[in-house]
Amino acid sequence: MYDVIIIGGGIIGCALARELSRYNLRLALIEKEVEVGFGTSKTNSGIIHAGHHSSAETLKGKFEWAGNQRWDDLACDLKFGFKRIGELLIAQKPEDLQYLQDLKKQGEARGVTGLEIWSPKRIQKEEPNLTHTIIQALHAPTAAVINPYEACFGLIECARQNGAELFCGRPVVSIEQNDAGFSIQTPQRKFHARIILNAAGIFADRIAAMVDADNFKIFPRKGEEYMLDRRLQGIVTRLIFPIPSATSKGVLIIPTVDGPIMVGPTAEDVNNREDLSTSFAGAAKIFASVRKVCPAISERDTITEFAGLRAVSNTNDFIIEPSPVKGFYNIAGIQSPGLTAAPAIATYVTDMLRAEGLALIEKPVWKKDIDGPPHFARMTAKERKAAIRKDPAYGRIVCRCESITEAEILYAIKHGARTLDGVKFRVRAGMGRCQGGFCTTRIMDLLAQTLGVPLHKITKRGQGSEVCTPRRDDISVEDKA
Ligand SMILES: Cc1cc2nc3c(=O)[nH]c(=O)nc-3n(C[C@H](O)[C@H](O)[C@H](O)COP(=O)(O)OP(=O)(O)OC[C@H]3O[C@@H](n4cnc5c(N)ncnc54)[C@H](O)[C@@H]3O)c2cc1C
Structure with a gap:
């Protein structure tokens, strides 16, 4: 039984996970895609809006400036581009x-x-x-400008090092309410939680409808x-x-x-x-x-x-509130400036949970920062020499356009990358002029070797985006039949 389960690992879910990981809670995040940030949060303009765009009467206006001011510290702690x-x-x-x-x-x-x-x-x-x-x-x-996907990876890595659990590739298919809270069904297993935070982006209305048929609507733009x-x-x-x-x-x-x-x-x-x-x-x-x-x-x-798809709600504003079903909260309709607002929304939701009676006891030790990926391209000649001496994988450039080394790709895989996009968005391998024309096969090799899976199982962004067909030897007897 988890105290809190967050559904959806976009910028909102990841910011919530980090914020709540400060407290003594059994906390998990369930994401349908193979990695976090693979919804709208990786397909936006990457702008931290200045703070003056949205009207003061809206939640967008309330959180735009408050969110804006939080990003300098976050970028410094979580080592993402900003x-x-x-x-x-x-x-x-x-x-x-x-x-x-x-x-x-x-x-x-x-x-x-x-x-x-x-x-x-x-x-x-x-x-x-x-x-x-x-x-x-x-x-x-x-x-300001940021790398939004790096921000998602940084937020969730920080949450995990502080005890939050992450389950990717688990689409929530139904939710049942019971005396203890909720049972959340995914194809692989059932999860149980006292509280659900619905941060499922453009699918948030469908998740809400699993417990309350009479809810808001989301219109993709x-x-x-x-x-x-x-x-x-x-x-x-x-x-x-x-x-x-x-x-x-x-x-x-x-x-x-x-x-x-x-x-x-x-x-x-x-x-x-x-x-x-x-x-x-x-x-x-x-x-x-x-x-x-x-x-x-x-x-x-x-x-x-x-x-990318903006999650426009029928109120045309953010919807951040308890639902009529006790213990189920919606953080939905988070269109622009949702990226900007995310850290402020996470704090607001935490305060809302506290006000609703959730006991939030701070952990004696909470680590706010992470090490962050190495950046060979930004090192001085002296630093590069030292890095190669320490680990020869720094001496092997894989992505020539962006000068990304094998060591950085291995770092990305060690820190959760499971797909070509996961590697690309963590360390920029394949993001340059040739868009992976030269390095894709090498990155696939590294993913396959490190994860111990056959090459044809490596995908661009999850099931359905396989890059190559199985070799004859990799096809199982049943498949051949
Ligand atoms: C083109 C474009 C440009 C934008 N530019 C900016 C900008 O510059 N600045 C700014 O502040 N905002 C911008 N935005 C808005 C910003 O991107 C969003 O507000 C923000 O990414 C929303 O985050 P989210 O976590 O709510 O949604 P998402 O990132 O979509 O996360 C929701 C997650 O829920 C998961 N999910 C869905 N259904 C299920 C299920 N059944 N089970 C488990 N998981 C599920 C999804 O896979 C997804 O990962 C832009 C949006 C777009 C489309």
């Missing part, structure tokens, strides 16, 4: 100027620091590659993103935002934490919760919009693309 690069929200039409003023006022009212209106002259000086038709911009220095070649690195140095629309913050230019520029996302309501396709129409929309702001950016520079 940079406060600031943002410029640009106006190209006189009728948009009032919006900049209103947003500035909204941010200042909640204490967002450093907001400034910039003139065209200042914009040109700071970001010379932007179009000259910008008439004003709102600068927000508190905006797709966003496509396009990653550009390193050739364009530095073309802008801050996040560039247009005036937002009713359904999204618009198409952004994003200098990612590792350097390359990303552009996107689109905002398209879809019915299929598995639809992660990208499209010519999406690309055309994004590049037409981006070119109006930064003419030198072209679709020809795209090296890879992906899509």
